Amino acid sequence: MIDMGDDGEIADVSQVCHARGYDLVLGFGQAGMSDNRTRRSKRRFEVAVNMRFNVVVAREILRQLAFLQHPFDSEKLGWTIFTQFYVLRVVAISVRVSYAPTRDMIRMLGSALDKVSYAPKISGDPALRGDPAFSDIIDLTKLLAPTKSLRKTAVKGALNDILLRGHIDGNFLDTEGKRKSLRNDIGNFDNISFSDPLFDTPLDPEISKFISALDLNSATINHWRDWYQSFLDGKPLDWELQRRVALIDDAIWEAGPEAVAAEIERIKAEVLTEKLPVAEAIELNPETGKFRAVPIKVENAPYMSALLSQISDALEDCLGGHNGLSDASGDVKKLNRVLTKYRDDPQNAELTLTRVAGSLRGQLHDSRELPDNEYNLALLNAVEEGVRGIRANHPEVAENREQLARQAFKTLSPEEKQVLEEALPILTAISEAELAEDFAQDIPELINDAALPLANGAPPLPGADAATRVFSRISKMALLKDQYDTFTRKGAEWFDSDTRKTVQLAGLVGGGVIAVGVKFGPKLLELVQIGLRLLGVL
The missing domain is CATH 1.20.1440 (de novo design (two linked rop proteins))
Known part of the structure; x- marks a missing residue:
């Protein structure tokens, strides 16, 4: 339920979208207020109620996602697997709309919902039409679409309808165990939040199967698995990252799941670049086919x-x-x-x-x-x-320092340190001498600093200067991956170069001539994931 206001503009919900503790019984009007102030207070209260209603609905949509039939199993679904990916898109947008609605997001939700609503009719697939989770997700999502907000009494009625809908449908919602989490959300309405674990009971076997299905599909494992797990744990991924994923253009979705996965990886690299601002450019030198760092001009x-x-x-x-x-x-x-x-x-x-x-x-x-x-x-x-x-x-450097000062670095896991060690020969091989030298000094320092215990017993943290330099550069290199792939495919002389031999000896990419130039990409993307986890984005 989105309050668009009398003028058609979305209400200012920045202070109330995620606030806790509004009293649903008493409200917060008081004698002596002016009529205008009373109306504003009443509107803010209604917006807050509707936002919490949206969170309840979105959390229930997330639960039902796990009960799709044969989730993302291309062998059993055939081409209708594309419809399930559109359902995934609808759920992702629904969650982001419930967190903080914008006109663009609401428009995107309407467009995605239109496409997926008619999918069963277009495909003629009886299994898809008969999938109760599919139908339930569509019906629940439609509750987020109206442009006028519900009043408090209507919200209570709508919540009751959602809770009792299983009795009417006679589907998987009939068991009390599967309704308990929803019932608890409604009981905790005043304090509802995505920071609460999605299920209050031990996970249903279907949930574990769903997570496994996401792990097995190459188009879902690199983002959607982490995305869903974050809600299960009550630790949602960075909301700005979710906003950008939710706004991925129709044309990319129509190009297929692999195109969407590639765009999500580009978005992640972009987010990491912004989180670790460094006043330098990373370029691909067309003469050498290697990356180089170009510093800003020295002033004064x-x-x-x-x-x-x-x-x-x-x-x-x-x-x-x-x-x-x-x-x-x-x-x-x-x-x-x-x-x-x-x-x-x-x-x-x-x-x-x-x-x-x-x-x-x-x-x-x-x-x-x-x-x-x-x-x-x-x-x-x-x-x-x-x-x-x-x-x-250098004002740009000063501004970057202000942003970096707000960043809190997490610890590197042993597995992440190993990935960095394995990536070092690749990074040095695809970089020009000065950049390669920096990687050769920064990555061991990053790993060693994170391994040494601190005197006060606090968990070891990576060096901020090394971490900033390494992951900022990696993110910018990842954004140039397509340019690099194109160059290495065209530059036949590269295939006999020392770079190719070094990369092959590292044992991290395929040995085929074309593959050498192309398959370093997954390692860069894995490093971007580590950088985002280090900053708490993932």
Whole structure:
């Protein structure tokens, strides 16, 4: 139920869509309010009630999705499997509409619903027409479509109709166990949320079969399996990611499940790029057929050079005495990278200097691993001055830092570390020398930092500068995958190159001539998945 308002515009539900605790019995009007304020309060209350109603309906739609006959089994469904994918699309849009409706989303839902509603008539498939879950999903979805909201009393009646519909249909809803989760949602109406697990009882065997079916289909395993599992667990995937998937164009859906899967992977790479903004471009060099990083221009070059000289002098002073630092120290190695490789690369210089500044502060003031003498304090001050100077002269870098500061990195699992290790020879093989060198330094650091226990007993976390650089670049490379595939198919000379031999020796792609250039893509997409999980998007 979507409140479009008297002017046809969607009501402002940003403050009430997901709010808890509105009293359905008392409302929140009070004596003395002006008529306008009372009407606004009443409208906000009705919008909140309808939004919670939508969540109840969407959660029930998600439950019934698992009971489709022969879910995504191409052998048993034949070409009507495409209809099941359209049902999946309808459910995905329905969930996103119930979370936060927009005009585009509502329009998309209507279009998708029209296509799938007539599918049984078009196909003539009696199995599809007789699938109770299919019919139930369509009927429930239609409850989200009206453009006027229901009043409180009508909502109560509609909820009761949804609860009792199984008695009329005589289908799989008849058992109390399958209705218990819905009954609990209705009982918890004031606090209903997608953050609650989808089922309150042990999972029905059909649910496990449905998850297995998603795992077995190449078009569903990379997104839809994680998507459905997230609702089962009460931990929905990032809503912005879900919004973009829900808005995938009709033309892509009509091209088939594989085209949709490819578009979802592109969207994921795009989201990861935005979550980890780095002021540099990743390009495919047409002359070498390899990726390269192109930094932004250094602004106020004389001042930047002076800042780096100050860091260099302070570092030299520290290394010249008994100050706890040596050429083998990780922080010293990072500073040398800034003073040489990143001298004309403001973004990566800022990333690295920020990491070193934090490390030096911790060693000087917290762990006391370094003496807080004048030399070490002078080095810390020079590094911090460098960070401030870069941000002050490069607004894009400063803006990226503000966004990155809000990101919380999760821990890497052992399996994810192994994927990174396996991917390293591929990433270096398809990258030009400087970019390959960065991967060769950042990925081991990323894995090792995440493996070392912290002094305070907290879970080990990957280094923010290495993680940002690695996964930002991987996401941009993934967005160029089609361009890379085209180039490597056309560039016959590449097939005898060292790149091909290195990739084959890594054992991660097929050995066929054409396959070598094409099959590195799944590894990049797997790395994008890891990056999104690291940021909590998946």
